[in-house]
Amino acid sequence: YVGHSSDILALAWSKNGFLLSASMDRTVRLWHPHRPECLCTFRHRDIVTSVAFNPRDDRTFISGSLDCKLRLxxxxxxxxxxxxxxxxxxxxTSVAFTSPRGDHIVAGTYRGMCVFYAADGLxxxxxxxxRSSRGRNAKGSKITGFAYLPTGAMTPQLARRLGLDGEQSEPGYQLLVSSNDSRLRMFNLQSRQL
Incomplete structure (x- = not known):
């Protein structure tokens, strides 16, 4: 598959087998595995760092860019x-949908901030x-990725290993956040706490 003119920084698969690629060439491109050419190009004003399909409606996707904008x-x-x-x-620096319904979005930043949005209207x-409470990581480090996990899918043993008490392991979602300070952090999406 050829189409981008610079490094590809992120990929996302849809539930129906389509692929998005985000690039330093300031574009997101839509692909299908059975077609060698790009199906559509979505242009941005700066480098596109992250992309994610809506898990419920793969006719929409989000992208994050170094122009400080989140786009649906x-x-x-x-x-x-x-x-x-x-x-x-x-x-x-990173974007994700935070529920299987596709109604909530999170964007991560270069300075370690996670900003939560409603998908409808952003x-x-x-x-x-x-960030860490003290030391060199107290200012926050670049967010590099997100993954959400339905807490109902966790076994009690896994919930205990992750340090989740009974209240946090009720049905809901946990958000795993990776950053450039070599740490993974698990947040409760309902309380937005570690």
Whole structure:
């Protein structure tokens, strides 16, 4: 598959087998494994660092860019449905949907901030810093990735190993956050606490 003119930084598969690639060439490209050519190109103003398909409706996806913007794209319309600039001009380094319904989004920044949004309209729902309480990592380190886990899918043994008490292991979701300080952090998405 050829199409990008610079490094590819992120990939995302849809539930129906389509692929998105995000690149330093300031584009996101849509692919299908049975077609060698790019199906569609979505242009940005700066390097695109992260991309994720909506888990429920793979006609939409989100992208994060070094232009400090989070964009929700409509694939059939080939256009941006909603966009927002991150607080304090922070560069977006990672994005993800945080529920299987595709109604919540998180964007991670270069300075360790996680900003939560409603997918419909991209209204801010909250923020939290993924950082240490002291030392050289107290300022926050670049967020490099997200993964969410339905807590109902956890065995009691796994919940105990992750340090989740009974209240946190009720049905809901945990968000695993990776960062450049060599740490993984598990957040409860309902309380937005470690």
């Amino acid at each position: 794209w409509d694939i059939p319309a080939r256009s941006v449905r909603h966009w927002t600039k991150l607080p304090d001009g922070q560069m977006v 209204a801010v729902q909250g923020r939290m810093h993924a």
